[in-house]
Amino acid sequence: MEMVDRYIYAVTQKLPQSQREDIAIELRGLIEDMLEERVGNGEIKQNDVEEVLLELGSPKEMAQKYRGTKKYLIGPELYDTFLIVLKIVLISMGAGLGIVFVIQSIVNPVEILDHFVGFIVALVTSIPQAVGWVTLVFAITEYYGGVKTKDLGLEKTWHPSMLSVVPDPKRRIKRSEPIVAIIFYVIVMVWFAFSSDFLGVYVFDGEFKEVVPFLNEDTFSQYMPFVLLLFAIFIVKECLKLITGKWTMKLMGYTVLINLIGIVVVSYLITGDNFWNPTFMSGLVQAGVVEEGTKGYNTVETIWENSTRIIVILLIVGLIWDSVEGFIRARKK
Amino acid sequence: MNEQEHIDKLMLELRRGTITIGVLSQLFSPQYGYSLVTMLDEKGVPVEPGTLYPLLRRLEKQGLLDSSWDTNETRPRKYYVLSEMGKRVYDQLCREWESIVKSMDDLINTRGDENIGDG
Numbered sequence: 096m097e098m099v100d101r102y103i104y105a106v107t108q109k110l111p112q113s114q115r116e117d118i119a120i121e122l123r124g125l126i127e128d129m130l131e132e133r134v135g136n137g138e139i140k141q142n143d144v145e146e147v148l149l150e151l152g153s154p155k156e157m158a159q160k161y162r163g164t165k166k167y168l169i170g171p172e173l174y175d176t177f178l179i180v181l182k183i184v185l186i187s188m189g190a191g192l193g194i195v196f197v198i199q200s201i202v203n204p205v206e207i208l209d210h211f212v213g214f215i216v217a218l219v220t221s222i223p224q225a226v227g228w229v230t231l232v233f234a235i236t237e238y239y240g241g242v243k244t245k246d247l248g249l250e251k252t253w254h255p256s257m258l259s260v261v262p263d264p265k266r267r268i269k270r271s272e273p274i275v276a277i278i279f280y281v282i283v284m285v286w287f288a289f290s291s292d293f294l295g296v297y298v299f300d301g302e303f304k305e306v307v308p309f310l311n312e313d314t315f316s317q318y319m320p321f322v323l324l325l326f327a328i329f330i331v332k333e334c335l336k337l338i339t340g341k342w343t344m345k346l347m348g349y350t351v352l353i354n355l356i357g358i359v360v361v362s363y364l365i366t367g368d369n370f371w372n373p374t375f376m377s378g379l380v381q382a383g384v385v386e387e388g389t390k391g392y393n394t395v396e397t398i399w400e401n402s403t404r405i406i407v408i409l410l411i412v413g414l415i416w417d418s419v420e421g422f423i424r425a426r427k428k
Numbered sequence: 429m430n431e432q433e434h435i436d437k438l439m440l441e442l443r444r445g446t447i448t449i450g451v452l453s454q455l456f457s458p459q460y461g462y463s464l465v466t467m468l469d470e471k472g473v474p475v476e477p478g479t480l481y482p483l484l485r486r487l488e489k490q491g492l493l494d495s496s497w498d499t500n501e502t503r504p505r506k507y508y509v510l511s512e513m514g515k516r517v518y519d520q521l522c523r524e525w526e527s528i529v530k531s532m533d534d535l536i537n538t539r540g541d542e543n544i545g546d547g
Contacts, residue, residue, distance in 0.1 A: 117506075118485075121461065124503050125477055128462035152478045160482040 098144050099126050105154035110161055118161060126151070169233045176338050177233045180277065184225050184330070187278040191285030192217050198293050201303055217289055232331055236338070266342045266424050273333040280333070284326040288319065295372075298382040307378040314369040325360050328353050342424040350421045354414035361410055365403050375399060447475055449525060451483060452518040455493060458507040484508050492517055 103122050107115040129147045130139050151157060169177050196214040200207045286294065295308035332353045339346045364370055372378070376396055379385050385392040398405075429437075450473045454464055461481050468475050487493045492514035498505050510518060 120504055121481060121506055124460070124505050125462055125481060127503055129477065132462075132466075150476075150478075152476075157478055160478060161485065163482070163486060 096139075096144070098141070098148065099123065102126070102148050102151075102154060106157045106161070109155065109158035114161070167237065169230070169237050173233055173237055173338070176334075177229070179274075180233075180334050180337065181226065181229050183274055183277050184229055184281055185222065187281035188221060188225055188285055189218065190278075191282035192221070192289065194282065195286060195289045195293070202293065202306060213289075221285075221288075228327065232334060268336050268340055268342065270337065270340075273336040276333045277330055277337075280326050280330050284323060284330075287322050287326075296379065296382075296384065298384060300383070305382055307375060307382055307384070308372050309375065311369050311372050318364055318367075318370060321360055321364060325357060328356060342421055344425050347418070347421040347425045351418045354418050357414055358411055362407055365406060371403070447473075447479070447483065448487070449518070449521050450475070451480070451487070452492065452510065452514060452521065455508055455510045455514070458496070458509040460498075460505040460507050464508075487514070 103119050103126075106122060107119050110118060126147055129150070130143055133143050133147065134140075192214055195217075196210055199210040199213070203210070293306055293308070294310060295306045297306055298304040332350060335346060335349055376392075376399060379395065380387050380392070385395055450468060451464065454467055459467070461477065461484060464484075465475060465477050465480055468480075484493065484495075488495050488508065492511060493508045494511045494514075495506055495508050498507055
């Protein structure tokens with residue numbers, strides 16, 4: 096009879112705590128009844144037990160019937176979008192890592208094998224991460240979205256008058272917009288993560304010579320988590336756009352919030368002392384791009400020294416524009 | 429899917445809807461799960477225990493059935509019986525069922541005439 100215990104355990108394990116004991120007793124009674132009918136007062140053989148359990152079906156199905164409803168991590172409504180986003184993220188991540196690999200091979204062709212191994216390792220380590228994060232975001236959306244409409248009874252009786260207006264073409268969000276944005280973010284993210292030292296000025300002199308990096312390689316690793324997190328929330332923003340499909344006040348709210356976080360984080364990062372490469376100018380001189388004291392040198396130096404301010408201003412303008420655009424389009428009836 | 433599989437699938441759907449009435453009809457006196465399985469089986473309405481047991485619990489939860497544990501026998505058994513509401517619901521269901529049967533009979537029996545008329 097140990098097999099019966101196992102069966103009952105397997106079924107009740109998948110059920111809510113409160114019902115387990117009751118159903119366990121009931122199931123045991125049922126199985127004993129079925130066995131009794133099969134063998135009468137004779138001895139119960141292993142074979143009989145197996146047949147009875149087979150008749151009852153797998154514990155999984157049994158538990159499902161007791162539960163009545165199916166449970167989803169990501170339900171059918173979100174599943175298509177989930178697949179799209181996952182594909183986009185994986186493909187653009189692969190592309191980003193591919194680009195990194197190509198650049199590394201150009202910069203340092205001798206170690207191409209090492210670069211290739213690095214490329215494979217990066218793929219293997221980042222694919223599970225990407226899948227995990229995308230799934231987490233969608234699971235959270237599912238959890239809150241699902242609870243709101245069904246379980247709390249907030250769903251009112253439906254009436255045709257409740258149908259929302261077909262969104263003005265100007266309010267609709269073309270699927271291509273968030274998709275392009277996600278591809279862009281993922282590729283840049285991968286770049287930052289795997290070869291931040293290749294973000295810089297590429298010096299060619301007939302053939303490739305060197306890279307004068309923009310960023311401070313010594314301290315960048317401290318900033319890395321913030322940068323990646325920032326990209327991650329921007330990707331979440333694009334996912335929300337993709338899911339909603341049109342500008343709404345709620346979507347606008349999220350957009351504004353995420354953009355604000357973006358402005359704060361970026362401002363904090365790039366105005367810090369250690370973010371930029373402190374030897375950028377001398378690096379350029381050494382590479383022979385500009386000569387000290389010339390007009391060109393002064394121009395580049397001015398741009399370089401003001402770059403922090405320029406980037407912050409561009410970013411703020413861009414993100415504010417994004418929010419304002421959302422606001423205008425969300426208000427269109 | 430071949431023809432037989434289509435038929436099986438449709439029959440499954442058809443049966444699923446009738447099981448509840450069948451079960452309610454047998455619960456004017458208290459029964460435990462397995463006695464119901466045998467009873468329905470004898471009357472030509474086979475129901476798998478794996479379907480019936482969860483169904484009984486669901487009907488109880490909805491208030492159509494009352495239940496009580498009988499611990500005097502060799503093994504504890506949960507007996508189900510129609511609640512007051514269950515009886516009323518069952519009566520109403522029977523009336524609905526009869527009207528469905530009547531309409532369906534009409535549909536099935538006039539099928540030939542309609543076809544000739546249309547053709």
